[in-house]
Amino acid sequence: MRCSLPAAISEKPAEPNWALANSKIDERELLASMLYREPRLATDRPGLLVIAGKGFASTEFENDLVRRGAELLRPSFKGEKRRKGESLLKSVWQLRSTTP
Known part of the structure; x- marks a missing residue:
């Protein structure tokens, strides 16, 4: 089992949301x-930017986020066109790793 806790940075405080899931x-x-279970996680935050790694690459997943009014920022794969905002990822990853 693994506990997942997506984090959000915003002006308004976000309710803690977590999930306990099979580690596989x-x-x-x-x-x-x-x-899907809590659509308000995205719909209550217009313009939500999901920052994730390459493991989140999926056309279906990205289209689902767009339908919910959110956008995915992730690194591009080799041979893939450089993604919008990708240059910001290095500083975001550094900030994330230094935050206790």
């Missing part, structure tokens, strides 16, 4: 399930 379920599937 990948993170993309887990987040998609959380958004």
Whole structure:
């Protein structure tokens, strides 16, 4: 079992949302399930930007986020066109790893 706690940075405080899941379920599937069960996680935050790793790459997942008014920021794969906002990822990852 693994406990997942997506974090949000915003002006308004976010309610803590978590999920307890089988460790064999990948993170993309887990987040998609959380958004399906609690759609307000995205709909209550217009313009939500989901910052994730390459493991979240999926056309279906990205289209689902767009339908909910959110956008996915992740690194591009080799040979893939550079993604919008990708240059910001390095500083975001550094900030995340230094936050206690």
